[in-house]
Amino acid sequence: MKAIFKIFMLFIGTLCFAQSTVTGKVTDNNNQPLPGANVIVVGTSTGTVTDFDGNFTLSVNQNPPFTIQISSVGFSTVTKEVNTNTQTLNFILNEGSELDEIVISASRTPESVRESPVTIERLSANDIKLSSAPSFYNSLENLKGVDVHQGSLTFNSVNTRGFATYANTRFVQLVDGMDNASPVLNFAIGNMLGLNELDVQSVELLPGASSALYGANAFNGILFMNSKNPFDHEGINFYYKQGITSQQAGGDNSFYDFGMRAAYKFSDKFAGKASFSYLKGTDWQANDNNQYVLGAVGSPDAILPFRSSPAHDGLNIYGDEVSLSSIGLNLRQVAQSLEQMGQIPPGSSAMVPAVNVARTGYKESDLTDYDASSLKADFSLHYRPFADDLEIEWKSKVGRGSTIYQGANRYQIKDFTLQQHKLEIRGNNFFLRGYTTSESAGKSYDMRFTGINMNKVGAQEWFGTYAGAYLAGLLGGGTNEQAHAGARQFADQTVTIQPGTPEFEALFNKVTNDPNVATGSKFLDNTKMHVGEGNYNFKSLLNDAMDLQIGGSYRQYSLNSSGTIFTDYDGPIDYEEYGAYVQGIKKFADERLKVTASVRYDKNEFFDASYSPRLSVGYSAGANREHNFRASVQTGFRNPHTQALFIGFNVGRAILVGGSPANLDRDLPGTALKPRDAYFDSYSRESVTAFGIAVQTAVAGGTNPNVAVQQNAGLLTPVNGTGITPLVKQEQVTAFDVGYRGKLGPFTTDVNLYYNRYNDFLAEKLVITPNNGSTSDLSGVLDIANGLLNGATGNYTVFQLNTNSTANVSSYGAVLGLSTKIAKNFDLGFNYTYAKLDFDQASEPDFSAGFNTPEHKVKVSFGNENLFKDFGFNVNVRWSDEYFWQASIANAIMPARTVVDAQINYSIPSLKSIFKVGGTNLGGKEFQSAVGGPFIGSQYYVSWTINN
Known part of the structure; x- marks a missing residue:
């Protein structure tokens, strides 16, 4: 014993x-x-x-x-x-030196910035502390080569290297390794399912193609956001922000934003954390009442000022699409009906012109409360069974919010919910993870169709009232303009359901809760995405002779919109894709020369396999390796997203159609036609436009309409599923990139030049399909001509097809970044971005490239985190050249703009607190990121952060 x-x-x-x-x-x-x-x-x-x-x-x-x-x-x-x-x-x-900062995303292995084989941007925790933006996500706009398009208070779209939209499907966003794009929308809704800023460990951004390591859609850029591990970052942290947004259209509105993070290490083997944040405010209002008349592709649309005609269709006014021409009538025909019923004097209908008249639409502000909110919650458990590098993690993330999204129309995203759940096992040399993303559209609806379907109610009575009041105005001695104005006012007062009334509220609720696009505007969506990924690095097994990695991924989509977005009226549509890659990294010449080579194989069930190779070379020169040169060539690919494959959605101006072979024989909303008709029995929009002009010109010159149609039918170009509108397939890019990072005197310098060449550029094209007959006989031509000549739309259907361009599309650019310290402790940064599209519009007149990027951008930052004890400040200035915005909603020139943001901060160590006062767009000159979107005003805030 x-x-x-x-x-x-x-x-x-x-x-x-x-x-x-x-x-x-x-x-x-x-x-x-x-x-x-x-x-x-x-x-x-x-x-x-x-x-x-x-x-x-x-x-x-x-x-x-x-x-x-x-x-x-x-x-x-x-x-x-x-x-x-x-x-x-x-x-x-x-x-x-900034060159010694460690990054992981460029090669999936830790390396210094100077060694990265491709251009990389990084946002550190200190950068977030000093940011003048109201959130760390908004501060990404200050990185070089980065565009952030502001469409909402809670939804901003990040992009690099051109081809930007609010719906940026060319840019990938990974949070702790998970793609947090909405499976139905195919892009990340800003930071809705991102990170609480208290939980941000690092943010890295790779501009350009990254398909060789990260697969499909890592095409124009990829953003990595990584959270803090509770084993390394314990404690309770808190922040609170309060402020106002100031906008001419919306006035001054308050907002608040608060969040907390709690993490605890129970032992060397077990730790957990939870974080929560909530933002609530009033969104930016969109109030462009002008009418955009479709111009030549590649050119801005003609802009008609508000109420320029009785059929005015304002951009941010919804319901004025309900017009007489949409039902095959004109104002004289309505008056003739009134005359036949004895409601106006005999023969008086001849005084009424045969013009089109549209109902008075509802302003966007009538159809939304502009509620902007974002709730994020994150829970994770971490287990290290051997108290070493092997770690097992379970993570659950939930994001819920309300915002406004602009695509083909303007959409109220109301109580939209995204969830992700992940199980991951990782060590120093490997990771294996599986996660699922699911979503619910909540109370989301299409604001355009809300207005349209509300104005369909009582439409016949409204047009009759308008015609009678118009005639009364003329008989009373008024001018044509006065008669139209008086008729509209009287019809609105008599028939239109007015905002703010119980009748309006009841009709609004009825329409926004109805998923049938013919009568309602509600979205139904419960789409899911399931992902599995793994990677192993053999470096330790090779005695560090080289870095050799292999990895793979699997992804399954389950589309479930009950036929309101996709053609899934008969049940969910499932499909899958998978891939694998290998990468080797080897250093030579005293480890100054670094060669990285990789290749990836990917397969989507609808397409042939794709291979994405990448080769890069880096060399560190100078006694202290202070001059670092890099060059790379790689290919990338982009799979058509869920909507490009299976959408079947009527947006009013056209029916959006997916180009998957499996979609061809499915039903489409509001028509007896199928996608097969759109792809194989249509005419190109460009040729229909030329045909219509020729026929109208001939008829105006006295030619019989039937003769004019026959004489000009040869101008029409049929669509046959190949050639100008093939079924959709993958898009490829070959990307060339050279750069330099180093110290040039007092400046840390980063220069990057790139050239991208695209093949089978994914595009959307308008085609015209006869509702009766076929493009192979004259009956289809006569239907289209009749519609064009008489202003009727019932004889043909406009489809917007997802397809690929046959044009040669290229882009190129340069990015220069300089940073230094002046007067010892002041940080000064400067960067310049040049971006250019190389595309001959004449080679494919009906193709819209949608580059949507300023040719020149300049950004300057100036600050001092310790101007004097515990006090710091920072100022950011951004200038953007004017640029052409192309989108299905409208095309227009976005003016040049200069935006100034600034903040001051004060630390109180005894309270473990940092206080900040800041503002954005301090000059107050409002700007649009895109036509149809809101004019962004100024935002002012104060914040208090504890123990972070």
């Missing part, structure tokens, strides 16, 4: 001896504490991070001596040796 007791005491003593405790403080060279600095035992995964005051406590199950390493973004790394079981060590970190 004594022997057992001695052995037990010896064992306890050994355990006590093996437990070492190291405490200390980390500051910069100005004696300011550095919160969030990484503290690790060299050669192990044991570590912690400093708290708000720069203090740390590290318990190590290891006998001294061992080495502690301290690192923080933007500072040089420092190591010190621990020689006793209990020891206090203080560290002073000097500012290091």
